[in-house]
Amino acid sequence: MRGFDHGNRGIGVRDHQLILPSVVCSTRVSSRIAKEIGAITFAHQHGCGFIGNDVGRITDYFAALANHPNVSSTLVVGLGCETIQGNELADKLLAKNKSTNYLVTQESGGVQGTVDSGVAAAKALQAYYQPTPVLLPRLHLGIDLSNDDLKVDEIVAALTSVGVDITVAASQKNSGLNFSDLMESGVHVILSFPDGNQPASGFPLIPTINVASNSPLHLALSDDFDLSADATNEEIMEKIYSVINGELTTVEALGAGEIIAGREVRSV
Amino acid sequence: MSKQLTAFARADERWGLRNHVLILPLHSALSATARKIADESDGAVAVSHDWSGEVDGDFDRIIKTFSGFAANPNNYATVFITIGTPGELLIIDLAKKLGINKAEVLNVAELGSMSKIAGAGLKIANSLVKEAKAQSRISAPWSAIALGQECGGSDALSGITANPALGVASDRLVELGAASVLGETTEILGAEHLLAARAITPEIGAQIIETVARYERSINYEGIDMRGAQPSRGNIEGGLTTLEEKSLGAAKKAGSAQFSGVLEYADQVPKSGLYFMDTPGHDTEQLTGFAAGGINVVVFTTGRGTPTGSAIMPTIKLATNTTMASAIPDLIDLNAGTIADGIKTLAEVGGELFDLILAVANGQITKAERGLHHEFSLSRMYNTVIK
Structure with missing residues (x-):
């Protein structure tokens, strides 16, 4: 069984780079970055406007996505003013996996600026992470x-x-x-x-x-x-x-x- | 600038400010196929969502949202992609009852697979786009405009610059015979008595008060104090101090006109007058409810800056401050920060915004449209998880 060694994430069966929008507002920017570099992303409607247990629940959910064994590296893309702060989520992830980075649209010159910085950051993550094919134990x-x-x-x-x-x-x-x-x-x-x-x-x-x-x-x-x-x-x-x-x-x-x-x- | 409004005529005296071909997946698993069709087409749009046909407490609300969204007058045509469940067929029926301009139905089960749908859908989408492009705008009355008011990423200047400027433009449109809708129930908490005092009847005033109280009860029922989440962290960083300050500022969007009625989420908006619609403050849940209610243009005021838009409603971004408007210009259509800078008066910016709404209604493309920001969120009342 073929596997990929993804460090602290574990050994996965796919080698996906993940562009993770931490809020619905950055799903479009994320999809533009992902398309340009061949990474995976998805639309969702979460990250803001919620309270109670959902804040912790969705933060943990995003962390589980970013730390999944099939993921090689993760770029978190936030907007800036959302409930789940992209930088806090990224800090939490970085503590476990160095192949993580984050960007915030409101601090990156808008949509085009974030796409440009995001493509550069995602490429840097790819260079940092070298795929290591191994056997899945x-x-x-x-x-x-x-x-x-x-x-x-x-x-x-x-x-x-x-x-x-x-x-x-x-x-x-x-x-x-x-x-x-x-x-x-x-x-x-x-x-x-x-x-x-x-x-x-x-x-x-x-x-x-x-x-x-x-x-x-x-x-x-x-x-x-x-x-x-x-x-x-x-x-x-x-x-x-x-x-x-x-x-x-x-x-x-x-x-x-x-x-x-x-x-x-x-x-x- | 000419003050003449032009639009696409629909049945029942409804008007489209755009002529979209919408590819609407009626099951979450069909979202990718819908996106693929839109991406490869000559200009059709699509949305993605996470509904898989659940028949639960939110069923009626979701059916209403999809059918209204499909029937929005900005759609020249809607191509429904369906697996044919009774719930999905009900959506199509309701959209027809709401006066959808043109409906095409692609049944996955009849065509045999999702990849076959992609091929068939692309053909239909392109032929509809061609028809849509051939249709001309004609002179339209002001009641052709149904304006949605939205704010997101509010800051300390929201209630001083952008929101009052939107109020000026909204008042003028209402006076001319357009419809204008204030939403975001959670963001008028604490200011509802001021809005209620502007209702055309005491009953409508009481309804405004009750709508806000009802929302708060629906959250408190879960043992959570809604006031603890407002103002949001982003708002506080933007300089807002209290919920009351935020709400008083948010309410300014509605200007000074009288409220002609209260609408439930995704209710069809009447032709003329100022209304209040019960929506969450969550930007994309609100935008989706507006679209489902037939709103055809939105002004979205923002202090922190946000790219969010709608697949079918042009969404004009009005900045509250010059610093943000200059830092992220590709998100902002008009800067109301000039009021705080002392460069322009509130009346001047309100007038500029009115002209911009008219220009956008007549076809000028907004930043969010140019960037293809087609966010879509379903508003649910109940939990989706087994605790």
Whole structure:
């Protein structure tokens, strides 16, 4: 199993540079930086206008994203006046991983200034971090079980017997929230069994293998799934190993993958 | 400058100030496909979001938001991308009831896969963009304008320069017959009695007071004091001292006109008059609610500077201070800091802003539009996590 040594983040199965907007207001700037240097980013609606437990919850969530083993380096892009201050988040991350940097639009000359500085900072991070291909000593697999009717005991037993660590997320009724829980526990790859009424979906940093059910929607959308409902345990395991070794999942190839972070209180 | 307003005529005497083709994914997993279609098209726009069809306490609010956003008069056409769940089909139905100008529906399940949707969607998007470009603006009444008022990244000058200047422009538009909407319930906390006193009836005044109280109750219910979050850290760094100072300043955006009514989040805005809409202070949740209510142009005052915009509503940035306006010029359309500098009067900047709103309504592109800032956020009332 191919891996990438990402220092204190751990050994990952992907080598993603992350441009992390610490607030919705800097998602566009982040996407311009990411596009220019081939990094990963995503839109989200968090970072400001929240109170109570959500401030700590979302800060921890962003920290988990930035410290995920599939991440090589992280550039945090803030606006400046938001609740989650980009520099504080970055300081927190830097304490653990040196391949972290941050930028603030309100102090970087506006949009173009931030894009220019961001591209330079991201390139410097790339130069600082040299990819080191290694072998992945132990796979941590996440299973998203949004499909209630399904039993995964057999595949779990088969994978466990070959030394795979498994975290199952079935607590949320929604693949997106399950993905977030799995991301926070640091899984390398996600095996997703979406509900029959939900399409294939994924998480930006983590290759997500979608297994279809026999629901009418899944049958109609069979091209979007990596495996059909009748895939054997051997086929599932084979797919996991190919994906670890670089094969893109269908959702990865589409560039799909939104992040859905849970919230306790409405915005203010 | 000519004071003539031109716009795109829609059904039911509604008017578009833009002629967008919107690619609207009705499921979060379709967001990437929608973005891909818009990026590769000749000028269609798209939004991304995190709704996966949950049928929960926020269902009605989210359905209302999407249908209103799709039917906004600034859209020449909306291309819905759907997996065909009942909730998604309800959004399309409601958008039609709201008088959507043109609707196209791409059903992923019928076409077979997301990549097939991308190909089919691009073809449809480009043909709609071509049609949209061929349509001409015609002379429009002032009621064609539905102005949204927003402030974000407020500072100590917000209530002295930019917000009162917006108040001047808003008063003038309301007098001419346009609609103008104040939002951000959390940011008028402490100033609601002053706004209530300007309501056209005591009932509407009481409604303003109750709307603010209701918001506070919905947060206090969680055991959290909302007043603890305001003013925000960024506001304090910008020189604001108390919630009351912030609220008194924020309320200045609404000028001195009388309030003709109170709107729930994403309610359709009437043709004329000044209204208050119950929205969060969160900038993009507010912008999304405004767009869903049919607002077609926004003035966004800012002290600290913010790039945020909307995929479908031109969003004019009005700076409160010259220091910021000069430091980050590519975010700012007009600087009201000249009032504090003693260079211009409030009336002069209010007049400049009025002219700018008209120019933008007539097609002049704002900084946020040029930068393709298409942020979108769903406003939810309830928690999305199992605690």
